[in-house]
Amino acid sequence: MAQLQLQKVDNFSELDIKNPDHFLIVRVLKTWRRAQFNNPSRTYSIEMILLDQEDNRITASCLSRFLGLLQNFFVEQNVLCIQKPILGENTGNWRYIDHPLKVCFNSDSVVSIADNWSGTEHGFSFVDFERIIKHKVSKVESIDIIGEVVWSSAKSHFKTTTNQDSKKITVKLQDLSGMKIFVTLFDQYCDEMCQYITEHVELTHFPVILQFGKFSVYKGRYSVSNAYDGSLLFINTDDVKEIAAFRDSFTAIFEGQTSASFSSISKSMHYSLESDFLTITDFCNTAEVDSPKDLIVMGTIKFIDPKWFYMACNWCMMKVEKSDNGAEVIYSCTSEECIKEKRVIDAFPSCYATVVITDCRKLENGRGNHRCRGGGGEDDRW
Numbered sequence: 296m297a298q299l300q301l302q303k304v305d306n307f308s309e310l311d312i313k314n315p316d317h318f319l320i321v322r323v324l325k326t327w328r329r330a331q332f333n334n335p336s337r338t339y340s341i342e343m344i345l346l347d348q349e350d351n352r353i354t355a356s357c358l359s360r361f362l363g364l365l366q367n368f369f370v371e372q373n374v375l376c377i378q379k380p381i382l383g384e385n386t387g388n389w390r391y392i393d394h395p396l397k398v399c400f401n402s403d404s405v406v407s408i409a410d411n412w413s414g415t416e417h418g419f420s421f422v423d424f425e426r427i428i429k430h431k432v433s434k435v436e437s438i439d440i441i442g443e444v445v446w447s448s449a450k451s452h453f454k455t456t457t458n459q460d461s462k463k464i465t466v467k468l469q470d471l472s473g474m475k476i477f478v479t480l481f482d483q484y485c486d487e488m489c490q491y492i493t494e495h496v497e498l499t500h501f502p503v504i505l506q507f508g509k510f511s512v513y514k515g516r517y518s519v520s521n522a523y524d525g526s527l528l529f530i531n532t533d534d535v536k537e538i539a540a541f542r543d544s545f546t547a548i549f550e551g552q553t554s555a556s557f558s559s560i561s562k563s564m565h566y567s568l569e570s571d572f573l574t575i576t577d578f579c580n581t582a583e584v585d586s587p588k589d590l591i592v593m594g595t596i597k598f599i600d601p602k603w604f605y606m607a608c609n610w611c612m613m614k615v616e617k618s619d620n621g622a623e624v625i626y627s628c629t630s631e632e633c634i635k636e637k638r639v640i641d642a643f644p645s646c647y648a649t650v651v652i653t654d655c656r657k658l659e660n661g662r663g664n665h666r667c668r669g670g671g672g673e674d675d676r677w
């Protein structure tokens with residue numbers, strides 16, 4: 296058997312680009328088809344993300360001319376023995392997995408089903424919402440997130456920059472510490488989420504996992520979305536034990552609050568924020584607000600303080616100090632926490648606004664006063 300002469304590699308970190316005579320035991324986590332650039336109906340390659348038995352992930356790619364019988368093996372959750380893979384460099388500014396190499400195949404490569412798997416099923420590597428909100432997440436590789444969907448936008452249709460029809464939905468995810476982030480799902484992932492919500496109108500919240508999602512920062516705001524076709528979306532399924540465990544923990548922590556603070560997700564999905572505001576929600580005067588609650592406030596901005604924004608630290612959100620050494624502008628954080636941790640920081644625009652709200656009825660004391668924080672990152676929208 297050829298395999299006897301091959302060296303077994305248990306951990307993707309041991310892969311050596313100069314030595315092709317080895318074999319790997321892997322689990323296929325994700326497969327997707329890459330179309331030919333000039334002819335989208337034809338397949339250029341099958342792309343994959345593979346897991347080793349020590350929870351390391353690596354990307355793999357098989358060009359269509361080598362696919363042949365191999366493609367029968369390239370099925371998600373299959374455990375495979377790959378003999379004589381070709382190793383290529385994993386390049387690009389953004390990569391699904393930040394490993395210097397990728398696994399490729401040629402006519403010498405042999406693939407078979409393996410039956411001895413001692414690793415995990417999904418190899419999740421979850422990122423804390425706090426790190427997302429503070430922009431402390433890798434911008435060069437994909438991220439895995441787990442959270443409870445507590446709100447959904449309406450589905451919207453739009454044209455991409457290349458004039459393709461596209462659609463998206465944005466959901467709000469809450470973690471076990473109560474932190475919330477927005478996640479946007481496009482196209483097939485949007486459809487999956489919409490279908491689930493439509494078929495489960497009774498649910499006010501449910502857990503999801505987005506594996507191999509994309510984190511990016513644009514003009515100081517973060518965004519989390521699926522990463523083209525390479526992401527995996529698991530919605531409230533007991534087939535994934537991490538989902539079941541998260542659901543139990545979420546219920547235990549937020550039990551009692553659930554019915555009071557969560558409203559039907561299908562309702563929020565069917566009405567945009569605008570229509571919710573204009574047609575569904577009853578109007579009330581500020582005098583009638585006698586307990587803490589979510590409010591949408593309509594008003595006219597009468598005055599903006601000229602010093603309305605400041606540069607904030609991406610770790611602690613405190614105002615940073617600016618210095619200019621002639622060559623470049625340097626921002627440094629003077630908060631105790633950041634000084635103690637000797638943090639290297641990024642600064643982004645943030646604001647702290649005093650909002651004075653008056654409605655058409657005069658209040659006893661003349662006016663209501665409401666201070667709120669807003670600006671910079673999406674996290675400030677809470």
Ligand SMILES: [Zn+2]
Pocket residue numbers: 608609610611612613628629630633640
């Ligand atoms: Zn700081």
